[in-house]
Amino acid sequence: MQKVEIYTGPMCNYCSAAKHLLSKKKVDYTEFNIATDPSKMQEMQERTKGARTIPQIFIGETYVGGYNELKALEIAGKLNSLLEI
Known part of the structure; x- marks a missing residue:
């Protein structure tokens, strides 16, 4: 199974x-909460080439994007293979 990292914040549906x-x-x-650890906001922006919205999701070395991109992978039947499950 691939390592999954997600940058989040409070009150984020x-x-x-x-x-x-x-x-x-x-x-x-x-999970990296950018509200409780502000250094993670800078890290997130560096890894995503400037994204300012949350969530931002990485699966292994692959930058997925936000929730909409994650859900699109699920709908397309590609998420499980990316996760290696």
Whole structure:
């Protein structure tokens, strides 16, 4: 299974939806809350080439994007293979 990292923040419905989708698939993930650790905001922007919205999701070395991109992978039947599950 690929390592999953997700940058999140408080009161973020898309963050909750992304975490719910991953949890439903029994996928462990590392969550970085940019509100409680501001250094993670800069890290996120560097890794994503400037993204300012959350969530931002990485699966392995692949930058997925936000919740809409994650959900699109699920609908297209490509998420499981990317996760290697």
